[in-house]
Structures are given as structure tokens and as C-alpha cells.
Amino acid sequence: MDFTHFNDEGRAKMVDVTSKDITVRIASAYGKIEMKPQTSDAIKMGRIKKGDVLAVAQVAGIMAAKKTPSIIPMCHPLLITGIDLKFNLLTDAVEVISTVKLQGKTGVEMEALVAVSAACLTIYDMCKAIDRSMTIKNIYLLEKSGGKSGHFKRKTETASENIPR
Amino acid sequence: MDFTHFNDEGRAKMVDVTSKDITVRIASAYGKIEMKPQTSDAIKMGRIKKGDVLAVAQVAGIMAAKKTPSIIPMCHPLLITGIDLKFNLLTDAVEVISTVKLQGKTGVEMEALVAVSAACLTIYDMCKAIDRSMTIKNIYLLEKSGGKSGHFKRKTETASENIPR
Amino acid sequence: MDFTHFNDEGRAKMVDVTSKDITVRIASAYGKIEMKPQTSDAIKMGRIKKGDVLAVAQVAGIMAAKKTPSIIPMCHPLLITGIDLKFNLLTDAVEVISTVKLQGKTGVEMEALVAVSAACLTIYDMCKAIDRSMTIKNIYLLEKSGGKSGHFKRKTETASENIPR
Amino acid sequence: MDFTHFNDEGRAKMVDVTSKDITVRIASAYGKIEMKPQTSDAIKMGRIKKGDVLAVAQVAGIMAAKKTPSIIPMCHPLLITGIDLKFNLLTDAVEVISTVKLQGKTGVEMEALVAVSAACLTIYDMCKAIDRSMTIKNIYLLEKSGGKSGHFKRKTETASENIPR
Amino acid sequence: MDFTHFNDEGRAKMVDVTSKDITVRIASAYGKIEMKPQTSDAIKMGRIKKGDVLAVAQVAGIMAAKKTPSIIPMCHPLLITGIDLKFNLLTDAVEVISTVKLQGKTGVEMEALVAVSAACLTIYDMCKAIDRSMTIKNIYLLEKSGGKSGHFKRKTETASENIPR
Amino acid sequence: MDFTHFNDEGRAKMVDVTSKDITVRIASAYGKIEMKPQTSDAIKMGRIKKGDVLAVAQVAGIMAAKKTPSIIPMCHPLLITGIDLKFNLLTDAVEVISTVKLQGKTGVEMEALVAVSAACLTIYDMCKAIDRSMTIKNIYLLEKSGGKSGHFKRKTETASENIPR
Numbered sequence: 001m002d003f004t005h006f007n008d009e010g011r012a013k014m015v016d017v018t019s020k021d022i023t024v025r026i027a028s029a030y031g032k033i034e035m036k037p038q039t040s041d042a043i044k045m046g047r048i049k050k051g052d053v054l055a056v057a058q059v060a061g062i063m064a065a066k067k068t069p070s071i072i073p074m075c076h077p078l079l080i081t082g083i084d085l086k087f088n089l090l091t092d093a094v095e096v097i098s099t100v101k102l103q104g105k106t107g108v109e110m111e112a113l114v115a116v117s118a119a120c121l122t123i124y125d126m127c128k129a130i131d132r133s134m135t136i137k138n139i140y141l142l143e144k145s146g147g148k149s150g151h152f153k154r155k156t157e158t159a160s161e162n163i164p165r
Numbered sequence: 166m167d168f169t170h171f172n173d174e175g176r177a178k179m180v181d182v183t184s185k186d187i188t189v190r191i192a193s194a195y196g197k198i199e200m201k202p203q204t205s206d207a208i209k210m211g212r213i214k215k216g217d218v219l220a221v222a223q224v225a226g227i228m229a230a231k232k233t234p235s236i237i238p239m240c241h242p243l244l245i246t247g248i249d250l251k252f253n254l255l256t257d258a259v260e261v262i263s264t265v266k267l268q269g270k271t272g273v274e275m276e277a278l279v280a281v282s283a284a285c286l287t288i289y290d291m292c293k294a295i296d297r298s299m300t301i302k303n304i305y306l307l308e309k310s311g312g313k314s315g316h317f318k319r320k321t322e323t324a325s326e327n328i329p330r
Numbered sequence: 331m332d333f334t335h336f337n338d339e340g341r342a343k344m345v346d347v348t349s350k351d352i353t354v355r356i357a358s359a360y361g362k363i364e365m366k367p368q369t370s371d372a373i374k375m376g377r378i379k380k381g382d383v384l385a386v387a388q389v390a391g392i393m394a395a396k397k398t399p400s401i402i403p404m405c406h407p408l409l410i411t412g413i414d415l416k417f418n419l420l421t422d423a424v425e426v427i428s429t430v431k432l433q434g435k436t437g438v439e440m441e442a443l444v445a446v447s448a449a450c451l452t453i454y455d456m457c458k459a460i461d462r463s464m465t466i467k468n469i470y471l472l473e474k475s476g477g478k479s480g481h482f483k484r485k486t487e488t489a490s491e492n493i494p495r
Numbered sequence: 496m497d498f499t500h501f502n503d504e505g506r507a508k509m510v511d512v513t514s515k516d517i518t519v520r521i522a523s524a525y526g527k528i529e530m531k532p533q534t535s536d537a538i539k540m541g542r543i544k545k546g547d548v549l550a551v552a553q554v555a556g557i558m559a560a561k562k563t564p565s566i567i568p569m570c571h572p573l574l575i576t577g578i579d580l581k582f583n584l585l586t587d588a589v590e591v592i593s594t595v596k597l598q599g600k601t602g603v604e605m606e607a608l609v610a611v612s613a614a615c616l617t618i619y620d621m622c623k624a625i626d627r628s629m630t631i632k633n634i635y636l637l638e639k640s641g642g643k644s645g646h647f648k649r650k651t652e653t654a655s656e657n658i659p660r
Numbered sequence: 661m662d663f664t665h666f667n668d669e670g671r672a673k674m675v676d677v678t679s680k681d682i683t684v685r686i687a688s689a690y691g692k693i694e695m696k697p698q699t700s701d702a703i704k705m706g707r708i709k710k711g712d713v714l715a716v717a718q719v720a721g722i723m724a725a726k727k728t729p730s731i732i733p734m735c736h737p738l739l740i741t742g743i744d745l746k747f748n749l750l751t752d753a754v755e756v757i758s759t760v761k762l763q764g765k766t767g768v769e770m771e772a773l774v775a776v777s778a779a780c781l782t783i784y785d786m787c788k789a790i791d792r793s794m795t796i797k798n799i800y801l802l803e804k805s806g807g808k809s810g811h812f813k814r815k816t817e818t819a820s821e822n823i824p825r
Numbered sequence: 826m827d828f829t830h831f832n833d834e835g836r837a838k839m840v841d842v843t844s845k846d847i848t849v850r851i852a853s854a855y856g857k858i859e860m861k862p863q864t865s866d867a868i869k870m871g872r873i874k875k876g877d878v879l880a881v882a883q884v885a886g887i888m889a890a891k892k893t894p895s896i897i898p899m900c901h902p903l904l905i906t907g908i909d910l911k912f913n914l915l916t917d918a919v920e921v922i923s924t925v926k927l928q929g930k931t932g933v934e935m936e937a938l939v940a941v942s943a944a945c946l947t948i949y950d951m952c953k954a955i956d957r958s959m960t961i962k963n964i965y966l967l968e969k970s971g972g973k974s975g976h977f978k979r980k981t982e983t984a985s986e987n988i989p990r
Binding site for chain 3: 498499500501502505506507537541546547548550551554555558559562565566567568569570604605608609612613615616617619620621622623624625627628629630631632633634635636639647649
Binding site: 787 | 831835837867876878885899934935938939947949950953954964969977979
């Protein structure tokens with residue numbers, strides 16, 4: 001197996017996608033942050049009466065997805081045409097699912113992964129004063145379509161994944 | 166339990182740390198990205214002869230840590246005084262451990278967490294052409310010192326964690 | 331009336347414009363910063379002999395317009411194809427008019443508004459040592475064309491608006 | 496009257512504050528965006544049932560304040576230690592008041608002004624599909640303390656200004 | 661001779677390229693940083709056993725090229741489709757050659773020049789503890805194709821220029 | 826000779842400056858862009874009647890210096906306290922000299938070098954329509970003071986260097 005991201009001298013390059021077709025590309029990613037039940041409760045209560053942690057995480061995820069080419073060194077700049085995130089508040093975790101859309105020459109899976117990562121990190125930041133042992137886990141690509149490499153759909157175990165469209 | 170990040174109107178604020186002391190603060194975070202054994206092999210081979218995936222991930226982690234206040238909405242701008250990352254290449258995963266230092270009014274745990282997240286995402290990006298089912302897991306704070314909230318050290322299970330100093 | 335920027339869970343999203351047509355889109359915005367007559371005089375004198383406040387404001391407006399997607403959370407990244415600003419130096423105010431052009435899937439009115447806002451804020455910054463009570467007022471969209479929502483032209487009262495093309 | 500921001504050649508410079516004292520500095524700014532009563536109603540309803548425009552504007556204001564040195568060309572980079580925004584939802588307008596704190600060598604009035612500007616622009620962006628004639632007005636400095644230039648407090652006409660602390 | 665970058669008022673504008681054709685555009689730039697032979701040796705040794713200065717410079721060049729519109733005030737945002745850098749390690753210098761590709765309305769020569777500049781500056785930064793008198797010289801455009809202004813190829817003296825494709 | 830920028834694994838790190846003293850640090854850098862005499866004439870004429878290329882280059886240099894930590898991967902974020910640039914317009918070149926000041930734990934030589942680089946690149950961008958063969962040369966550190974490594978002053982040949990203070 002060979003990496004596409006290295007040149008003849010063995011140094012990283014931005015892969016040349018000049019001649020690729022412009023097609024509609026969609027990617028969804030999944031992320032989960034585990035926490036104490038009290039922390040999950042505090043998030044739930046917050047939404048109702050005091051401050052919506054997930055609203056801030058939503059904005060963070062969308063803004064970070066747009067910054068992907070300045071966070072991931074070899075990513076191409078892209079004209080993202082839509083981003084949405086969904087949250088499932090479980091008793092001891094929050095699940096985040098992102099969907100990113102594009103009409104362009106290369107896919108948006110990194111953008112989708114950056115969105116869920118930034119959302120999970122923001123939840124951590126907002127809740128860390130009450131729970132420092134939260135753990136981000138299971139950040140992965142759920143689904144990807146458009147482009148030459150074809151449709152990818154991960155076989156997932158978790159039942160709670162409902163991808164926002 | 167109450168969030169510190171919300172104002173009286175229930176909207177997020179950047180917590181006021183004006184009157185906090187300037188002290189030396191250190192934080193270490195852990196992250197892991199699981200992959201096929203062939204992908205781990207390709208990373209190991211690459212270092213020897215063709216292209217060092219982890220060198221790019223290292224740069225990505227350091228640069229992302231500096232961008233933390235523009236990725237995590239309520240984070241304070243900080244004058245980071247040192248960042249390092251260490252990688253453990255396992256047979257089916259890469260472990261990343263970051264250490265971030267600061268002399269300032271608030272801690273650098275978000276910077277440490279952003280560093281490992283960006284490093285893991287960059288590994289994903291560099292290897293995704295050969296393995297699309299990689300999973301980032303177990304991103305968490307390892308240790309944190311300095312500041313009023315005192316020393317925090319996570320009880321960890323994994324033996325392979327050697328924190329860079 | 332319903333917002334287009336919220337998903338089913340009531341959280342903000344970047345509106346999906348994937349299927350919109352790529353058309354030429356132009357937007358012009360207006361802004362005004364009121365100041366003491368002495369401040370306006372100092373700006374006028376400066377241009378002649380010492381330092382052109384408006385040249386700095388011009389650069390600030392153009393650079394800020396390009397940063398729109400990182401300032402306004404739900405804005406799409408766009409490939410702006412032209413930006414210009416005009417200034418009218420009145421006896422007690424400076425008027426700023428921006429024109430932004432694009433061939434793309436969604437309009438550039440936010441870019442035009444960000445450009446005049448940044449230009450006015452920069453004038454404030456450059457002059458604040460001599461006049462701290464300047465007031466930015468009347469930032470609004472002047473005109474917008476291209477795209478499905480059709481031509482918009484604000485009915486304006488002020489005579490001095492000459493839109494740069 | 497003379498500008499401090501120009502060098503001997505008549506070109507803009509970042510004013511040298513190296514020898515200034517590090518003191519606590521606070522600045523508050525005011526902004527207002529006028530809109531149709533229906534738009535104000537939609538914002539009020541949204542908060543209750545569907546999507547909080549002002550929560551997004553709050554995050555935008557805080558994040559933009561941190562970006563001030565990259566938006567306003569001659570601004571110094573600063574270690575902001577706290578930011579908060581308050582909103583007053585009137586029948587035909589939203590008022591925004593920001594407070595920014597710092598312990599540093601130069602004031603945060605530009606940060607406070609950028610925060611209200613970005614919040615107003617975000618409100619415009621979120622509501623523009625239902626009201627394209629909104630007008631941002633009366634962006635100005637409310638109060639400023641700390642530093643050599645002393646305390647500044649604007650004489651204001653509007654009764655509704657309650658500065659968040 | 662007349663500048664295209666100024667408007668009627670004599671202030672800089674982003675040139676209007678709205679009506680230009682979308683074509684494939686390629687640009688290559690050259691840069692050189694001179695240093696003591698011992699510094700060049702240290703870079704060569706580093707690659708073999710301790711740390712690859714040029715790998716960091718490579719990542720810096722690619723990431724900086726993507727930031728061109730936020731570094732060069734009048735540059736258009738562009739969807740770069742490929743970037744690569746090559747290094748020639750001479751006995752008392754490092755040569756850097758960048759190639760940037762795009763399918764768009766305006767050329768990528770500034771992106772190519774920014775890439776070599778950032779790479780040279782990064783080499784300086786990584787080596788400055790051992791050699792403070794390094795000099796960056798001869799940054800220029802090597803070649804440019806695509807677009808109305810036609811093919812440009814610099815007549816160069818140096819034999820060592822091999823442009824990466 | 827050994828690099829300070831690499832860790833035990835041979836990968837780049839941000840050097841730990843936590844325990845260094847906070848002192849006043851000043852750095853000056855020099856850059857030169859050579860051009861046809863007609864191009865130099867056009868810049869001179871422009872200042873008088875049509876558009877000041879060097880005013881835009883000045884703003885670009887100042888803004889780029891502030892972005893140094895996001896352009897040069899291992900640079901520390903710093904609280905720059907002053908930046909100025911001077912230009913000497915020669916018959917076939919423009920010389921740029923930057924001075925950057927700081928009270929902090931590490932020097933600002935990279936900031937000074939980034940400032941002159943960005944100024945030269947901006948001059949190139951503004952003039953490239955009339956002269957594509959301009960060459961940036963001789964970017965180097967002129968002087969540096971403050972900090973443990975002591976005073977550095979380059980022995981220079983060119984008479985025209987007058988460092989702005």
C-alpha cells in the first residue's frame with residue numbers, strides 16, 4: 001500500500017485534484033463524548049433553563065468545518081455548500097453527527113470529521129469545570145458519497161445514529 | 166452543578182479570569198487512532214523510506230494548539246510557551262500524547278486536547294486513501310497542573326502512555 | 331415567518347445551497363461614521379500631507395470581506411471575484427460604500443456589510459486618540475442582484491451615495 | 496490635532512506601547528440593529544420554540560472580539576481575559592452591549608466595538624431571509640477604564656443600556 | 661504604465677475578475693536561502709538521524725500558500741487544486757521550488773511565491789539558533805501558464821532548478 | 826551543532842521558553858525587491874497622483890507580522906507591542922526595513938522577517954501586471970536585542986539602511 005500524499009522526495013504534498021470532476025459530494029461523521037450522568041443532566045437542564053451547551057457546540061462545529069484547510073495541512077480549500085450537526089443526549093454521553101455537502105473536486109470527509117471533533121471539544125470545554133474526566137471516543141466517518149472512490153458506508157453497531165440531511 | 170460559561174441570560178460568555186494569578190500551567194492530553202495493521206505498517210515503512218506521516222501530524226498538532234481560541238468559542242487567547250507531541254506506533258493504532266506549557270492566568274488543557282485531536286485527524290487524512298475505517302478514540306486529559314483548581318491526574322489503564330516533557 | 335438557518339432541533343445550520351445555480355451576484359452596502367468636524371478635517375489634511383486614514387480603512391474593508399465566513403458563523407465560504415470601496419468625506423462624517431462581486435451559489439451581501447463595518451471600525455481605530463465619541467451608524471444593504479431572490483434596491487434618503495462599480 | 500498611527504513617512508504603523516504599564520482595562524460598547532416588528536417577534540418566538548438567533552450572535556461576537564487584531568490593521572494582539580454580551584430585544588430593534596476585560600498594555604475598546612458589530616451582523620445574517628432592510632446603527636463606545644488616557648464614559652440618551660459586568 | 665489595482669480615488673481594490681474564464685492555471689516559484697556550510701550540513705545530517713528541517717518547511721509552504729488571500733491584501737480567494745515543493749540542498753544554501761495548480765479565474769503566482777517565502781522563513785526559524793546570518797535571496801516567479809496573459813517563463817541562470825510537477 | 830527545535834524522536838517541537846525572563850526585545854529586518862526602472866517610476870508617480878503601492882505593502886507587513894505564529898509552524902504566539910516599516914524607493918528596487926518590539930519571553934526576529942517578506946510580496950502583487958520579472962532578494966535580520974542570546978547586529982554592505990525606531 002502506498003500513500004498518495006507524498007512526493008518523490010518523501011515529503012508531504014497537497015494531492016493534485018486539478019483534473020477531477022466537479023460533483024456533488026456528501027460526508028457524514030460521528031463522534032461521542034462520554035461523561036458522568038450528572039454532566040449529561042446539567043446539559044439537559046441547561047437547555048431548558050440556563051444555557052444551551054449544545055448550541056455553542058453546534059456553532060463551533062460549523063465554524064471549524066470551514067477552517068479545515070488551515071487545521072489539516074494537506075486538505076484542499078473547498079466551497080462547502082451546507083453543514084448541519086445533530087446531537088443525541090444520552091444518559092452518560094453526547095453523540096454528535098455531522099453532515100457536510102459540497103459541489104467540488106474532492107470530498108468533504110475531513111470537514112465532517114473536524115466538525116464533530118470541534119463540537120465534542122467544545123462540549124468538553126463548556127463542561128470541564130464540573131467534569132474533568134470526560135472522554136471523546138469513536139470519531140469516525142459514517143458515510144461518504146460522490147467522487148471517483150464511490151459510496152462508502154460504515155457498518156456501525158450503535159443504534160442511535162440518525163444522520164441529519 | 167452549575168456551568169461557569171453562561172451569563173444571567175443563559176448565553177455563553179468567556180469566563181472572566183482578569184483577577185486570576187499568572188502561574189506556570191502544564192497540561193497533557195492523550196489520543197488514539199485505531200487502524201488496520203497494514204496501515205500501521207505503511208506508516209512505519211514510510212518513516213524509513215518514503216514519507217513521515219507522523220512528522221506532518223506533529224506540525225498539525227502544534228499549529229492547531231495555537232489556533233485553539235479560534236476553534237473553541239469560549240477559550241481565552243493564551244501565550245503558549247511550549248508544545249510537544251509524542252507518538253507510539255502500535256500494531257493497529259497510533260497513540261498521541263501532547264504536552265502544552267504556559268505562564269498565564271488560565272490553563273492549557275483545551276490546547277493539549279486540540280493538539281492530539283488535530284494530530285489524529287491529520288493521520289486520518291494522510292492514510293484515508295488506504296484505510297477509510299480508522300477510528301479516533303479515547304481523547305482525554307491526562308494531567309494538568311498549575312492554577313487554583315490544583316493538580317489533576319487521570320487514572321489511566323493504558324501502559325503505553327509516556328508523557329513528553 | 332420562519333428562519334431558514336435553523337434545523338429541526340432548533341439549532342443553527344449552514345443553509346444547504348448545493349443545488350442552487352452558479353450566477354453572477356453583486357451586493358453593495360453603505361456605512362457611515364459620524365465624528366467631530368475637527369476629526370474629519372484631520373483625515374482630509376492627512377491625505378494631503380501625512381497619512382491616509384482612508385487608505386488603511388480601504389485595505390481593512392477588503393481583507394475583512396474575505397474573512398466573512400470566519401466572522402459570521404453561518405456564512406458560506408465564497409470565491410469573491412472583486413471588491414471595491416468608496417469613501418465620501420463629509421464635514422462631520424465619513425460615508426463608506428462597498429461593492430462585492432461573485433460568480434457563485436449564494437449572495438455576497440454579508441461580505442459587503444462586513445467590508446463597510448471593518449472600514450468604519452478602522453477609521454474609528456485610527457482616529458480614536460483625537461475623538462473617542464465617534465459613532466458608526468446606518469450600516470445597511472444598498473443593493474443586491476443575482477440569484478433566486480431577485481434584485482433588491484433599498485429606498486435611500488441620502489443623496490451622497492454613489493456606488494462604486 | 497495629530498494622528499498617533501502614522502510614521503514620519505506618512506504611513507500607518509502599530510503604535511509602540513512597549514513601555515506602557517500593564518493595568519486592568521475594561522471597555523463596553525453599544526450597538527443596535529433596527530428591524531421590522533415581525534422580525535423582532537420572530538426572534539422572540541425562536542428563542543422559545545425553535546432557534547435562538549441571539550445565542551449565535553453571542554458566540555459570533557465573542558469569537559470576533561478575539562480576531563480583532565486580524566480585522567483592524569493597527570490593533571495590537573491582546574490577551575483578553577473576559578468577554579460578555581447582553582441583548583435587549585425591543586419591539587423593532589435589538590440592542591447589543593459588550594464588555595471586554597484585559598490586563599495589559601493597551602485598551603480593549605476596539606475589541607468591544609468589534610464584538611457588537613459582529614453580533615449585529617450575525618443577527619442580520621440570520622434574519623435576512625425575512626427582512627432585508629434591517630439597519631445597524633449607533634455603534635459606539637459606552638465606557639472605558641484603565642490606562643493612561645483615563646476613564647471615559649459616553650453621555651448616552653438611551654435608557655435601555657445596562658452594561659454586563 | 662498603469663496599475664490595475666487602484667480605483668478612481670487612487671485606493672487599492674481587489675481587481676474584478678468576475679467575467680474571466682475558468683481555466684487550468686499553474687505557477688512555479690523559486691527561492692533560495694543562503695547559509696554557512698555547517699548549517700547546510702546540519703540540515704543534511706538531521707534528515708538522516710534527528711529531525712527533518714525541510715519536512716517542516718514543506719508543510720509550512722503548503723499551509724501558507726492556502727493563506728495567501730489573508731497575507732497579500734488584494735489577492736482573490738482561490739480553490740487551489742494542488743501544491744508541491746522541492747528542495748535542493750546545496751553546500752551553502754537550500755533552494756526551494758514550488759508548484760501550485762488551480763482551475764479558476766485568476767492565476768496562482770502569488771500562492772507559489774508565498775509558498776517558497778514561507779518555506780525559506782521556516783528554514784531560517786528552525787536553524788537560527790545555529791546561524792543567525794542566513795539570507796533569503798532570489799525569490800521570483802519561474803513559470804506561469806493558463807489565463808489571458810499567456811505563458812510566462814523566466815530566463816534563469818541557475819542550473820539546479822527542477823520544477824516539481 | 827544541534828537543533829533546538831527537535832524532540833528525542835526527531836520531530837519538530839515548539840521550544841519550551843516557559844522559564845525565560847520577560848524582557849524588552851527588538852528586532853529589525855531588511856528586504857529588497859528589484860524591478861525595472863519603469864516599475865519604480867510607476868510606484869513613485871502613483872504615490873503622487875494615483876495610488877500608493879507602499880501604503881498597501883505597509884499594512885500587509887504589519888498584519889502579516891501579527892500572523893507569524895500561524896505562518897511559521899514552531900513560532901510562539903507573542904504580544905507584539907509595536908511594528909513599523911520604512912521604504913526606500915531606489916531607481917530599480919524598493920528596500921523595506923521593519924522594526925518589531927515586544928516585552929516577552931522570546932524574540933521577534935521571525936516577526937520582523939515575516940513583515941518585510943509580506944511587504945515585498947505585496948509590492949510584487951500590486952506591480953506584477955506591469956513587471957513579472959521582479960525579484961525579492963536579501964531578506965535578512967539586521968539587528969536584534971533583548972533576551973539571553975544578546976545583541977546581534979549584522980555587518981551590512983548597503984548604505985541605505987536606516988532602521989525605523
